[in-house]
Amino acid sequence: MKTVTIVIPFYNEESGLRDFYISLASTLKELPAFGFEMLFVNDGSSDNGLKLVEKLATKDPRVSYIDLSRNYGKEVAMTAGFDYAKGDAVIVIDADLQQPPAVIKEMIYYWQQGFDDVYAIRKERLGEKKTKIWFSKTYYRLLGKMTQEKVYPNAGDFRLLDRKVVDALSSMREQARYTKGLYGWVGFKKKAITYIAQPRKSGITKWSFSKLLKLAVNGLTAYTTVPLRVSTYMGVLVSFFGFIYMLIVLFQKISGLGDVSGYASLMIGILLLGGVQMISLGVIGEYLARMFMETKHRPLYFIEDYHTHDEKKKR
Structure with missing residues (x-):
């Protein structure tokens, strides 16, 4: 039986984590031919989200978690998930339910057809301001003209990656990480699917203007000269x-x-x-x-606690 690790980076998402877990578990029931690991990566949350995940881990053996020592940002949190994922494939998904877990079924289907990177494109972005959508499209259009590698507009981190793609991404340890650029740089056989991005079920977005600007600058400076x-x-x-x-x-x-x-x-x-x-x-x-x-060659992150049902240790 092939196994799939679902990496879920989260930061202060306590209010929506239970609903997310219920929705994800419901989708996984429809895929009995695969083994699953739900790997939650706590990116230094200040709420009780980690405690909720710990409770889920006591009831569901598929639930694992990584507790980072502080807030490093989503890019590093995803890298930690790649490093500790055990599956033959890895799916990255946010915990805010803007990315429907039901799309996972289609991702796995195309993975079975031989594709190594099945990435989801947002054909609609419900609940987001038009100005933000316009700035996003303009930025990716500009970045696409600056780089030799293909840039995929409206394609975020919601995707399935085969083990060989995950290993390739994990081997690159640069500090100023721009994973959206690395997906295209490593290559491999890709397949695009579409979905409708949903409004947030609860909580507020953690992507402030300053964080989005920093990510954009990282993309321009880390991905092109x-x-x-x-x-x-x-x-x-x-x-x-x-x-x-x-x-x-x-x-x-x-x-x-x-x-x-x-x-x-x-x-x-x-x-x-x-x-x-x-x-x-x-x-x-x-x-x-x-x-x-x-x-400086510093590590990308430090871990406070790492838990699976066959291993638990402090770092």
């Missing part, structure tokens, strides 16, 4: 116009055809050049910061 090239082009462009303007001023001075003095034009030139320099330094700084973090 185009921003460095753009800053170079900006410098060349500004230098070109500066040289043309210098020739115009020099001609006016020699010919006496115009007044070359002008505080306003001087300030505009200084501010424009200074702005381009600051932007370029900022982009370079982002890449240097990531290089600095990588050279």
Whole structure:
């Protein structure tokens, strides 16, 4: 019997965890030909979500959990799930019920057909603001033009990964993780399916604007070097116009055809050049910061507690 590990990273989702478990367990009943492990990854929650998972683990032998030592973010929480998953395949799903567990049946079907990465695309996003959807589409369109690898818009982390894909992802230990980019980078045989993203059943989203912005910057700097090239082009462009303007001023001075003095034009030139320099330094700084973090070779995470029904140990 093949086994499937379902990785569920969660952070302060106590209010909806029980409903999520009930929905997931109901779906798994319809797949008796497979063995399942539900691996909950607590990403440093401050509520009682972990206690609820511990109670579920005493009643259901399929439930395991990892308790991270602090809040590391979803990207690292998923990596911890990949590291400890035991199944022949791994499914990543959020605990907020925006991603319907029923889609798992279709994922497993295509996995059985030989696909290694079955990823779910949101054809509708119920309950989300139009501005957020627009920014998301624009960002992925921009990222797709910057990278050589294919970017999959509207495809998040809700997907089934064969064991060989999981092993490939686990082997990459960079600190500034952008897993959505790594899915495309590792390759393997992929299959897209669609689903309708549901509104949250309870609680509030943990993805604030600042966290989404940080994730977007990680995607641009960890997945492509185009921003460095753009800053170079900006410098060349500004230098070109500066040289043309210098020739115009020099001609006016020699010919006496115009007044070359002008505080306003001087300030505009200084501010424009200074702005381009600051932007370029900022982009370079982002890449240097990531290089600095990588050279430390720190572990991605630490675990407070890890539990399965055949092993339990403190770390």
